Amino acid sequence: MAVLLRIQGLVAGYGEARVLAKVDLVLEQGKSLALLGRNGAGKTTLLDTIVGVTTHHAGAIQIDGKDVTRLRAEQRTPLGIGWVPQERNVFRSLTVEENLTATARPGSWTLERVYQMFPRLKERRRNLGNQLSGGEQQMLAVARALMLNPKLLLLDEPLEGLAPIIVDELLAALRRIVTDEGMSAIIVEQKARKVLPLTDDVIVLERGAVTYRDTSAALLAAPETLDAYLSV
Numbered sequence: 001m002a003v004l005l006r007i008q009g010l011v012a013g014y015g016e017a018r019v020l021a022k023v024d025l026v027l028e029q030g031k032s033l034a035l036l037g038r039n040g041a042g043k044t045t046l047l048d049t050i051v052g053v054t055t056h057h058a059g060a061i062q063i064d065g066k067d068v069t070r071l072r073a074e075q076r077t078p079l080g081i082g083w084v085p086q087e088r089n090v091f092r093s094l095t096v097e098e099n100l101t102a103t104a105r106p107g108s109w110t111l112e113r114v115y116q117m118f119p120r121l122k123e124r125r126r127n128l129g130n131q132l133s134g135g136e137q138q139m140l141a142v143a144r145a146l147m148l149n150p151k152l153l154l155l156d157e158p159l160e161g162l163a164p165i166i167v168d169e170l171l172a173a174l175r176r177i178v179t180d181e182g183m184s185a186i187i188v189e190q191k192a193r194k195v196l197p198l199t200d201d202v203i204v205l206e207r208g209a210v211t212y213r214d215t216s217a218a219l220l221a222a223p224e225t226l227d228a229y230l231s232v
């Protein structure tokens with residue numbers, strides 16, 4: 001299968017600070033990856049580095065065969081990155097529908113399809129971003145990323161701070177997006193047992209380095225390994 005994302009020897013951080021220590025990673029088209037690790041391990045930094053908003057020190061990032069290492073974030077997005085940052089960044093003074101269409105790019109993900117995926121957003125399409133619950137904002141952030149028709153979806157702790165019923169609703173949608181629709185995705189998550197069942201593979205970061213990689217099914221089947229890597 002074709003490689004969508006190839007990361008080699010990546011060292012990156014914030015200014016002089018180096019957070020990622022020689023990260024290597026390959027993600028094939030249509031595959032999904034759970035990115036796990038304790039607080040401060042560098043998960044967000046890795047996503048942000050793929051997006052292009054950190055300081056690059058060494059190594060290379062290729063997306064769909066194109067070297068993007070030296071490209072700025074706004075030059076990478078059109079190459080197919082859909083990013084849902086931890087802060088969600090919903091436009092608070094725009095309606096749900098305006099949020100969805102403001103940055104949309106043509107492709108198979110249309111308003112109609114994202115509303116099918118998230119019926120709540122359709123019901124609230126005339127509400128402003130600041131009138132939404134946390135769960136609705138998260139759904140909007142994911143839906144807005146889909147409207148970019150990306151090749152690669154990057155989700156930073158999508159379940160964080162959400163009520164259990166909303167977690168289940170969002171997980172069901174994410175499962176349809178990555179499993180049924182075959183969207184390539186990297187999902188950073190603290191709730192490992194929630195995200196492993198819907199991803200193909202997993203890596204664990206510790207102090208900016210990859211210390212574990214396997215299939216998600218293998219890690220789920222080894223709870224003592226999971227606890228050893230992730231318990232605090």
Ligand SMILES: Nc1ncnc2c1ncn2[C@@H]1O[C@H](COP(=O)(O)OP(=O)(O)OP(=O)(O)O)[C@@H](O)[C@H]1O
Nearest residue numbers: 014017019037038039040041042043044045046190
């Ligand atoms: N803007 C920044 N400037 C300087 N250092 C930063 C910045 N953001 C994060 N760091 C540092 O980089 C390291 C990795 O942080 P990062 O947010 O990537 O970890 P994480 O694995 O995503 O953790 P969490 O689960 O807490 O979000 C930490 O030591 C953190 O203090």
